[in-house]
Amino acid sequence: MGTWGTGPFDNDTAADFAHALDEAAFEEREALLRGVLTRTVDATCWLAEGEEAVAAAALIAAQCPGGDPIDTPHGPEKPMPAFPGALRILADEALARVISEEAGPASNWGDPEEWKQWRAGINRLRSVLAPPPPSTPLFDLCP
Secondary structure (H helix, E strand, O other), rough: OOOOOOOHHHHHHHHHHHHHHHOHHHHHHHHHHHHHHHHHHHHOOOOOHHHHHHHHHHHHHOOOOOOOOOOOOOOOOOOOOOOOOOOOOHHHHHHHHHHOOOOOOHHHHOOOOHHHHHHHHHHHHHHHHHHOOOOOOOOOOOE
């Protein structure tokens, strides 16, 4: 079937990753996400786990303020552990790699509208994972 939508779990590879997470022991799920994200960031050629990295980032973003819950029949059915904050940074780095690489999921889109939707979804995840720092004035202009 391949890819059937623009969501993080809307492809066979990500759906298989969700199944692997459900099959893993609860305490092993964080390590599975961390491994996929790390390998994506460190990859030197084809991003073999790009689709899984997007899915992993979506699971992490779901636990962040402003994150969207994973509400798809293709995502994991079992609960995820609470992910440490450091995974947010790793997930954002992996998404930056996925969205910019010609050697990964970004190159899979033939329809420009679907590519725009997919890219908007990635950008939304990135905005939740690495929100801009709050702006603070350098000095107070009021007397």
